[in-house]
Amino acid sequence: MGQVINCGGADGDPKIHNLLQIADVDSGAVRWVNADLVTQTFPEKSGQWNPALGEG
Numbered sequence: 001m002g003q004v005i006n007c008g009g010a011d012g013d014p015k016i017h018n019l020l021q022i023a024d025v026d027s028g029a030v031r032w033v034n035a036d037l038v039t040q041t042f043p044e045k046s047g048q049w050n051p052a053l054g055e056g
Helices: none
Strands: 002-009 017-024 030-034
Touching: 002 030
Parallel strands: none
Antiparallel strands: 002 017, 017 030
16 A cells, blocks of 8 residues: 655656656655556545655
8 A cells, every 4th residue: 555645747748647656655665656556446535644755
């Protein structure tokens, strides 16, 4: 499971996000993932701590 920290757009249409930069919630490793591989998403709660960005 990971936290999305950045979205990358396609060359032809920047509105289409085909790559997501993900921070692994267990290890903290950051990597780029093809958006087609995402199987489930959870909405972010307002004021939720984001460990990938160090925000609180």
